[in-house]
Every structure is written in structure tokens, then in C-alpha cells.
Amino acid sequence: MSDVESNRNLAPGRDVAIPRPGRSRGAAYNRFLLLVAGLGGLLYGVDVGIIGGALPYLEATSGLNAGQLSIIVAAVLLGSVISTLFAGLLADWMGRKPLMVLSGFTFIVSIPMIALAHGYGPLFLGRLLQGISGGFIGVVVPLYLAECLSASSRGKGTGIFQWLLTLGIVAAALIGIYFSYRVADVMRVADAATVFAFKDQAWRRIFWVSLPPGILFAVGALLVGESPRWLFRRGKKDAAYSALLR
Known part of the structure; x- marks a missing residue:
């Protein structure tokens, strides 16, 4: 089959050839799309899993009761x-x-x-924002891939997104395990005040460690093009054609 399709309605007054998504674009750009999508999945996984490692130290140092801690955990969902x-x-x-x-x-x-955060309110709001971010990612990234990749590559894109989502959950668990060993080492040699301070810093650092994937995903999203299908539906036919040529 031809790599292009004729469409007389894409641009007024002239015939143009529309490359099928993903066929005429450079392989490097397609790989970049998959990378950004994968980072979205990784971010979603981190969203879900990061609280597991932080919760024991948050519970020990925050002064929050069991009900508040449960809400903090559930706020992402x-x-x-x-x-x-x-x-x-x-x-x-x-x-x-x-x-x-x-x-x-x-x-x-x-x-x-x-x-x-120092207190329940900022913790709840921050966790709620994490969940809002994850919900958006879980919908828009697969949709974006479906509209930008060729039919032969869509399965790969979805698979990478789901695999890295799972990897994000695993990575969050490994971060928690690492800090559990660090805390255990401090508990063996330090007094109670030092241990308390280290636990307080531990849960905060666990969340800080999850920041780089978010930055990479946001930067990657800024660099990719808009979905050609969305552009075409909005009447931006020339922009849609340009997006297909990337």
C-alpha cells in the first residue's frame, strides 16, 4: 500500500497527500513519542506507589491521626x-x-x-493534585498515542505505557525499601531525637525523589507536537498536515 493518502479537503483549493501517522515521520521522533508516553506511565505508577514507602515515617512524625492518614493515602485515588x-x-x-x-x-x-508540608491541609491538597495529575495522564496519553502512531505501532505504545506504569509502582517500592534501610542504620546508632528527625526527613525525601520523572514528562510534553487528528477536527488543516510530516 502507498505511504500516503489523498485528501482534497485538508487545505482549501489544493490537493495534498497526507502521510499516514507514523509512516513518514522519522523513526527518532516516533521513539521520542514513545519515550514521553512511557514517562507518563512511569509518573502514574509513582503517583500510586510512592505513599507506601513514606507512610511509616509520616505516621511516626506528622502527628496525624489514623483517619487523617487514611485520607492522605486515599487522596490520590x-x-x-x-x-x-x-x-x-x-x-x-x-x-x-x-x-x-x-x-x-x-x-x-x-x-x-x-x-x-507541616500539617494535614497541605498534605491532603498535594496528594489530591498528584491524583488529578495521574487521572489526566491515564486518559490523555493513551488517547494521544492512538492518534499519533500508526496502527502497527499503537500496540507497542500502549504496552510501553502500561509497562512503565508498573515499573513506576515498583520503583516507588524500591525507594521505600532503600529509605527503610537508611532509617534502620540510624536507629542502631543514634538517639531518639536524631531518629525522629531522620524519619521526618525520610518521608519528605521519598517524595522529592519522585520529582525528576515529573519534570522529564512535562518537558517532553512541551516538545512533542499536537495530535493531527485533534487539529483536523478543530479546522486547523494546515497545522494537521504539518504535524503528520514530523
Whole structure:
């Protein structure tokens, strides 16, 4: 089959050939799309898993009661449920790329809000923002891949997203395990006040460590092009054609 398709309606007054998504673009750009999508999956996994390693030290040093801690843990799921309800509408209204950028920066904002928090309110809000970010990512990234990759590459894109989502959960668990050994080492040699201070810093550092994937995803989302299908539906036919040629 030909690598291009004829479409007389893409640009007024002239015939143009539309490359099928992913066929005429450089392989490097397609790999970059998959990388950004994978980072989105990684970020979603970190969203879900990071609290597991931080919770014992948060419980020991924050002064929060069991009910508050439970809400802090569940806030990510609450945020994800809320944002998932509106993610499709937002993706259609503002575009796939802007929503990906928004989700990345929402995650970035949430980390210092949590890691610098002293009290229930900032912790809850930061965790809620984490969940909102994850909900957006879980909807818009697979949608973006479906519209930008060729049919033969969509399965690969979805697989990479899901694999790195799982890897994000595993990475969050490994971060927690690492800090558990660090805390155990300090407990063997330090007094109670030092141990308390180290535990307080441990849960904060666990969240700080999760920040780089968010930054990488946000930067990557800024660099990719908009979905050609979304551009075409918005009447931006020349921009859609240019996006297909990337």
C-alpha cells in the first residue's frame, strides 16, 4: 500500500497527500513519542506507589491521626477519580498536548507542596493534585498515542505505557525499601531525637525523589507536537498536515 493518502479537503483549493501517522515521520521522533508516553506511565505508577514507602515515617512524625492518614493515602485515588471524569472533555477542548503539559506541571507543583508540608491541609491538597495529575495522564496519553502512531505501532505504545506504569509502582517500592534501610542504620546508632528527625526527613525525601520523572514528562510534553487528528477536527488543516510530516 502507498505511504500516503489523498485528501482534497485538508487545505482549501489544493490537493495534498497526507502521510499516514507514523509512516513518514522519522523513526527518532516516533521513539521520542514513545519515550514521553512511557514517562507518563512511569509518573502514574509513582503517583500510586510512592505513599507506601513514606507512610511509616509520616505516621511516626506528622502527628496525624489514623483517619487523617487514611485520607492522605486515599487522596490520590480521589483526585484520579475526579480528573478522569473530565479528562476527555478537557482533551477535546484544550488539546491533547496542553493537557499532557498541564498534568506534568500539576505533578511538579504537588511534590514541594507535600515535601514541605507541616500539617494535614497541605498534605491532603498535594496528594489530591498528584491524583488529578495521574487521572489526566491515564486518559490523555493513551488517547494521544492512538492518534499519533500508526496502527502497527499503537500496540507497542500502549504496552510501553502500561509497562512503565508498573515499573513506576515498583520503583516507588524500591525507594521505600532503600529509605527503610537508611532509617534502620540510624536507629542502631543514634538517639531518639536524631531518629525522629531522620524519619521526618525520610518521608519528605521519598517524595522529592519522585520529582525528576515529573519534570522529564512535562518537558517532553512541551516538545512533542499536537495530535493531527485533534487539529483536523478543530479546522486547523494546515497545522494537521504539518504535524503528520514530523
